[in-house]
Amino acid sequence: MDLTAAGFIGAIGNTPLIRLRVASEETGCEILGKAEFMNPGGSVKDRAAAAIVADAEQRGELAPGGAVVEGTAGNTGIGLAHVCRARGYRCIIVMPDNQSPEKYQLLHMLGAEVHAVPTVPYSNPNQYQKVAQRLAAAIPGAVWSNQFDNRANRAAHARTTGPEIWQQTGGTLDAFVAACGTGGTFAGVTEFLKSRNPAVRCVLADPPGSSLYAWARTGTLQATGTGSITEGIGIGRVTANLQDTSLDDAVHVEDSDTVRWVYRLLNEEGLFLGSTSGINVAAAVRVARELGPGHTIVTVLCDGGAKYRSRLYNREWLSGKGLAGSIPPGGDELRAPLASVLLS
Numbered sequence: 001m002d003l004t005a006a007g008f009i010g011a012i013g014n015t016p017l018i019r020l021r022v023a024s025e026e027t028g029c030e031i032l033g034k035a036e037f038m039n040p041g042g043s044v045k046d047r048a049a050a051a052i053v054a055d056a057e058q059r060g061e062l063a064p065g066g067a068v069v070e071g072t073a074g075n076t077g078i079g080l081a082h083v084c085r086a087r088g089y090r091c092i093i094v095m096p097d098n099q100s101p102e103k104y105q106l107l108h109m110l111g112a113e114v115h116a117v118p119t120v121p122y123s124n125p126n127q128y129q130k131v132a133q134r135l136a137a138a139i140p141g142a143v144w145s146n147q148f149d150n151r152a153n154r155a156a157h158a159r160t161t162g163p164e165i166w167q168q169t170g171g172t173l174d175a176f177v178a179a180c181g182t183g184g185t186f187a188g189v190t191e192f193l194k195s196r197n198p199a200v201r202c203v204l205a206d207p208p209g210s211s212l213y214a215w216a217r218t219g220t221l222q223a224t225g226t227g228s229i230t231e232g233i234g235i236g237r238v239t240a241n242l243q244d245t246s247l248d249d250a251v252h253v254e255d256s257d258t259v260r261w262v263y264r265l266l267n268e269e270g271l272f273l274g275s276t277s278g279i280n281v282a283a284a285v286r287v288a289r290e291l292g293p294g295h296t297i298v299t300v301l302c303d304g305g306a307k308y309r310s311r312l313y314n315r316e317w318l319s320g321k322g323l324a325g326s327i328p329p330g331g332d333e334l335r336a337p338l339a340s341v342l343l344s
Contacts, residue, residue: 008086009050011040013160017168018301022268023285028293031284032173033301034165037273041082042075043303044161045147048184049079051156052145053087067092067142071132073181073232074103075303076147081110092142094132099231102307122236148182149240157188165189165298166196174295175201177251177284179233179276180212183242185300194246201291204250205283205299207258210234212242216250229255229312229321230275251283258282259326262305262312267330272305275312 005011015035023031036044056062067090068080077093084091091112095104096119107114115135117128124130129148136144147153165173176193178186190202206213208225212235215221221236228234262278265271277300284299291297311317318324 008040008082012046012050013039014164015039017165017298018271020265020269020281022264023281023288027285027288029288029291030296031281031288032169032296032298033271033277033281034161034298035301037277037301037304039079041079042306043079044185044300045075045303046079046082047156047160048147048153048182049076049083049145051152052147052150053080053083053089055150055152056143056145057087061143062089063141064088065141066090067136067139068145069132069136069139069142070094070145070147071127071129072147074099074107074307075232076145076182077107077112077114078103078110080145081107081112085111090142092132092135092139094128094135096128100308100311102309103231106307147184148235151240153182153184154188154191154241157185158191159188161185162189162192166193169296169298171196172296173200173298174291175203175284175287175297177203177205177280177287177297177299179205179207179230179279179283180242181233181235181276183239183245186247187241187245190245190247198246201248201287202246203283203287204247205279206250206252207234207279208252208254211236212238213250213252216247224252225254228258229323230258230279231308233276233279251286253279253282253286255321255323256326259312259318259323260328261285263327263330266305267328271301273301274303274305274308276300276302 015038017032020031039046069092071094081091093112094115097116098119133144136142180186193200207228207230209227211221211223213224258278261282280299284297
C-alpha cells in the first residue's frame, strides 16, 4: 500500500479518532476525539483552506500569481498561508486584534501579510471579515475566501470529515458534538452523518457571548453571557455554512469548564490542545451524561495548544480573567518535586 502523501494538501485529513480515557470512564460512554490537530497545518481549518482554494481555482477565479484574502481568527489563515505557499499564491490575512500573539507570529513566519484591525461587532463596517472583503476587491487578481459563507467549507467536511468519522466508528456513533465558528465543520459533518443515520444526535457546543445557543434552542439569535476567552468560535449570526443544518440541541459551556477540560486533557491524557477542544470535550461529557452509559459520542480536537501558550497556558493571564481557579490539580504540582531538587 502506498502511504505517500501528495505534498501539504495531500496530507490533510484521515486523522485518527482518539479515545478519551478519563472522559469515557467517568461517563460510562465511549467519548472519541477526532484528532484534527494532526493535520499538517495543525488544525481542522486545513480542510476548509484547501477546499476553498481548490474551488476558486476550479471556477477560474484564482489564477497563477493571484492572491487569497481572508478575515480569520487565525487557524483558517494559517491553513491558507500553508496552501498558498504550496500553490504559489500571495496570502493576505485580516485578523481581529484580540487573538493570541502566537497566531500573528506564525502567520508572519509562513509568509502571510497580516493586518490586525480593531475588534468590533459584525454589524460594524470595519469588522475584520468586511475589511477582508473590501481588501480583496481592491487587489487585482485577488479572491476573498469568505470562509463563513463559502459553502465549499461545509462541503469539504461533508465529503471528508463526516465519512471518516462514520467509517472509524463503524457507523455506531450515537452523537456528534462540536462548537461553531464558521459552522463548516459542524454542518458538514452533521449533513453526512444524518444522511447515513438520522438518529445520530448532533449537538452544538457554544461559549459565553455567542448567540447560537439561543438560536438552536429557540430560533432567535440572542447572546448568552457576555464574552469568552475562546478564540474563533461563538458568533452572533447564522452563516451560510450553518443555514439549514439539522441540529438536535445545543450546550452552553462556561469558560471555567472549558479551562478545566483543557488542563485535564493535558494532565490526564497528555493532549496539548486549544480552547475549542476544551469546550468540545466539556460538551461531549455533558451529552454523554444525558444519554447515559453505553453510548458513543464523537467530538473534535480542533488544534494544538502551542498557539495559546501566552494566554490559555499562562496562569497569570488566566488569573486576570478570574479563571486560574479552574485549573485542576496535576499541572504545576507535577513539576514541583523536580524543581525543588534542582534548586536544593
